Amino acid sequence: MFIRAIRKSEQNDDLPPIPPIPTQVRTNEEFIPMPKTGQQRHVDHVLNEYADQYGKVRGLSRREFFQTASGMAAAFLAMNKVYGMKFFDVEEVEAADEAAAVEAAARMGGQFIFDIQTHHLRSDTLIGVTDPNLKMLADLLGGLRAGQVPGSGLKDLNKANFLREVFMESETSMVILSGNPAEKDELNAHPVDQMVRSRDEANMKLGAVRMLAHGLIAPNLGVSNLDDMERQVSQFKISAWKGYTADGVGTPGGWFMDDERVAYPVYEKSRRLGVKHICIHKGLQVLWFADKYSRVNDLEKCALDWPDLNFVIYHSAFPYFSDLANIRRWKGYLTNIYGELGSTFALNVVGAPEQCAHVLGQLVTYLGPDNVCWGTDSIYWGSPQWQIEAFRRFQIPEPIAKGYGYMQLTDEIKAKILGLNAAKVWGIDPAAKMREIAAAGSVTPERLVG
Template identity: 40%
Template structure:
């Protein structure tokens, strides 16, 4: 299908032409120059840790469809295009455009393009439990935080402005990743009911940008603000440290009353090590035995989406041995072991005719199919779903179908990796509307993505795993939450200014 470059819709740009840096342009700067603030992403962006695949012809066509159709629809409704694209009807139009470009993947009624009431009427209500969210600590909470990590966070937020129209209006700042904005984007700007606040990787406890102690405080403050259970918290474990790790786990268990452990098998804290395996009987098993002894059943491990370095540490296959040896613990495979879009995209573009193999996800799914007696492995979709559904809805549906077929619909968990990418609302809307294509159901014998299946994935599965009541009353965030949060922060003793100066100076 021939694709032409999308013309600049503005006759007099309000922003200067974006600068090129070593062949790269900030996506947010380009969007601002072109006034191209779209409700759904139309290009894979980089967080500066990897080189993204180029924008595809279909994605360029999608941009054109959304812009042209939004211009017409906005005029019909008597508003400008930017305002229209921020409405629920604008979001619906974006998914209509995706159906036009990629094929019919998203449930949609024509009335939703012009009537907000129709959008609300067709919006199924789900209990949404996001098991992968993050923020970073305030400077006084983590005075020695890894500055390179914080700069990477700002970079991710800046580039994520492509995915969220709400992020377009101002440049990314590290303050956007603090608790105050985390509350806004998770609990006010999305339909999320409950979250797990998850630990972040770091090479030492001292330089962590989000320590378990800060997670504990955030959990306590948010639950106090709403007078209801809205947050559970993760502790951090790093088995490569041996006895030191066990002591650290014990301190967290006794002081912080954590709900689960989070580990990054490709990030070693012990000197001379590059990573660790969950099936290592000498290093990891003592940590798992300690967790069993303390009644902490959930072990969350980042698998797939590898950081720079050796790939072997990020493969999910070491989870299988640990799951068999510790059947009373739950193993939550974060990112579902998805190796990366670049490895998976060619198969989807070919319609899975040459191969249906998706690196690492297919491996663990095949293992599960041959070991159906193992029932304590759960697949989490954070970032993986967002990357796939915005690039190839067919790939997203295929990977979801493969995981559901192997593990069952009651062993898939909803996660978004927010706050890095802004509010998770567009991801929620994408999954709410996504349908399993007939071609995949006929070829592989899969079943539809019914509301019942989505209800389990969105939240009921996580509620069971974390032993929380999905029917419990959860109060909304109060209107004066910022004032109350700041009061809590002051009462915690973190009063002194950090004197941190954000920004750049000449070298």
């Protein structure tokens, strides 16, 4: 059974008690702070009522109650109550009885969890950076972290925090460390060589191979990008590519996945280098992303033209998730298209659980239960543990499932999404990997520092 670590920020009496899960989406896609909605304020109120009702009889303050398994259960209860449907599989006895909450969490756990979108930055050298584009990115990502983790910010998006929050403070089994391409390494928030160094150090400290790393592609850079792909494969043994169609990377505009002149040479090079997985950021537009490059209109043709490559669409193209799902709804033979849930699940489960039901319902029903992969965008959102627990308990309320013909999120489907689907794509044996992790022993602060 996983026991959540108590962070220093949660013990700081100068800050309000931190709920077990965020009760507010503090940013939109431009990362401008947004006020809480009436429903989100109501969730806060109901959660505090549960803390007073069930915490005080145990002699716990609200802050202390929120750090318990009962506190986590109370957060899900509050959301069910406020949003008017049973989105989370939780019973009130769990808020009242810690043993009941621990038992329920343990019963729902035990999956192989493969998070295919995680991040940390070279945050020590980003503070005070002067390049305008890099400063904008640093401010944007630091603002996202600060919005979700009170008292935190850019300085905390570092390797040490990453290792602790992902491998010590969550049940994550494996991750892929991801990044953003840039025209030059000195303008990159986390260059590939540093990502790979983090991967190798982590696997050594953890005593098991638990971290893979992306290589970075920018097809619109032409020959220099193709040459760099060779360098990344030969020197760094990367496990997939990560690209951003809406990011011009030093040039105006972006690129399209089905552009035979710009994108197809990258796929040909990738095929020759033996890297089969192309991970592409779609949707979730930030300040400089053009909408036309953020959609998935360019996906179907390239998936058809390159059947031996896998195209993993990060964020499941939210808010264009329906467009992604409908590609396989009507052309189910395109089995090399996948959707990833990083930030999309977190944004919706916190701020719009009914929409979250539609996102997951459409992806599972139309894209397919074997083609949805787990990702959290951690550590921008803090430790991924709250997302893991929220996903385990999330369900599509029966009126929505029946009304729209969605498949339900069964335990089997959740296990596939949490890790089995990505394990199949990346050729990982989940049972063998879990044995390897168990044999390596517990992750302690001493191991991570050493």
